[in-house]
Amino acid sequence: MDDADFLASYDPRAYDPVAVTVDVVALTIRDGALAVLLVRRGHPPFAGQWALPGGFVVADGEDLPDAAVRELGEETGLAAGDGALARVHLEQLGTYGAPGRDPRMRIVSVAYLAFAPELPDPAAGGDAADAAWTPVADLRLTETGAQPPGTTRKLAFDHARILADGLERARAKLEYTPLATAFCAAEFTIPDLRAVYEAVWGEELHAGNFHRKVLSVPGFVAGTGGTSDAPGRRGGPRPRLYRAGDARLLHPALLRPGREDEVR
Amino acid sequence: MDDADFLASYDPRAYDPVAVTVDVVALTIRDGALAVLLVRRGHPPFAGQWALPGGFVVADGEDLPDAAVRELGEETGLAAGDGALARVHLEQLGTYGAPGRDPRMRIVSVAYLAFAPELPDPAAGGDAADAAWTPVADLRLTETGAQPPGTTRKLAFDHARILADGLERARAKLEYTPLATAFCAAEFTIPDLRAVYEAVWGEELHAGNFHRKVLSVPGFVAGTGGTSDAPGRRGGPRPRLYRAGDARLLHPALLRPGREDEVR
DNA sequence: GTAATAGTGTCTCTAAGACATTATTGT
């Protein structure tokens, strides 16, 4: 039997049904805090609860990253050809396929991680009853969370786990890639960049050391020669403007402070 | 409509068929070289060509890592309850779902990465006509490879890409995790560990500096007090024996030498 | 003996971090 014979006799529907979906962990910085795009589900299961944007992959011809971009565009109201979506950094996060994670049927979900500069407020689209950028600090990400009840939101499906994995990935990638620039506008200042690191890592960084460190990494940032016009600051000289450099890895890396204890 | 109504009216087969498979990049050290487990396909498509071990996920109730272990066991002839398989480190590598990657239908494949100490020669099982540990140096992993033809093997599907991604993941994880100990027997020497690093990174390391570095990382290795009986070596004192320590991250990390150029 | 190897010591240079200092802005 050669390939052609095999294809002719092959019936894909003979297999048990497994559906493939794409979920997106879209992160941005809003008001100095790390925020994730969430939608309120309009249909069962988990109707009314908040969840990551996502949906079924179109079986015929849609690549997985394309599906992720499509889902992101549906929830933010941005078209794929729009410049704002083109600036979004997208990478695969992982695949979640435990039996029972969706009550309807066996669903394997490929999660993507998106990093974006400040985007417009989302417009609910598709199946979503609502959509909003939500500070991650307002979310309960562990079963044993110690947050005060009422102020936290629990996510549908296993999306709390997916989001937690995405946050850890983001925190780690800030260390050894210039990913932080993906959260900034095309031109930014070193203090802007430091604000991104502080929001994602949840720690204050020493301004002087951070400044010198960023400039010492080859290709991290490139000066434009201009200076910020400094709106809304509380004094001090005008910071210089930079663009993202051509480095794809930071060498040496910017390591998170105080991680010796988390090692075991 | 509540959840129960929705489930009753839901027909999973109404969706376009997408099949989910699991492929395994199983790495080990054989004769001092990094080797990957490959099977020769017994059926179309790509009958007769070498490929990564893998297969369809059982839709009803099999978790994805379980499917990966099952596929690995089928090809190596090791039972899941066997101690050898229990020592294998398994982690998800990524998911590959480009349309057309399989000529039969839309197939989304979840790839897993397995690290094992020296395992027995595989026994062909399942659909495989043959199975073998193959040194990765004998494989053509890029389309524009400069290897001499005839000495290289080309893999089926997009498995060359999956393997290349797995190798890069392995090389990176040696830097900041104690993963190298997963390639060693329960007790090993520092030179054994150095041989793992050299095989995976493809570079010779300075023996003295490596030794001091490994011992300086808290929790990387723990001494047993014993010494190797040193069979087959070419002279020198008996090296001391160690076991894997309790660290899950190496701090500080063991960085690969000479990566400054690959940064842009 | 000779060669190879395990393990340790020493030196240099880079880089991280704590801290100080100067200059420039808003209030």
Place this chain on the structure above:
DNA sequence: ACAATAATGTCTTAGAGACACTATTAC
């Protein structure tokens, strides 16, 4: 004037890497 901040300078210490050296084994 005062507070806040950008940007740079100084000092200490940890760590990576080059190299040397001793001790122990196989041949």
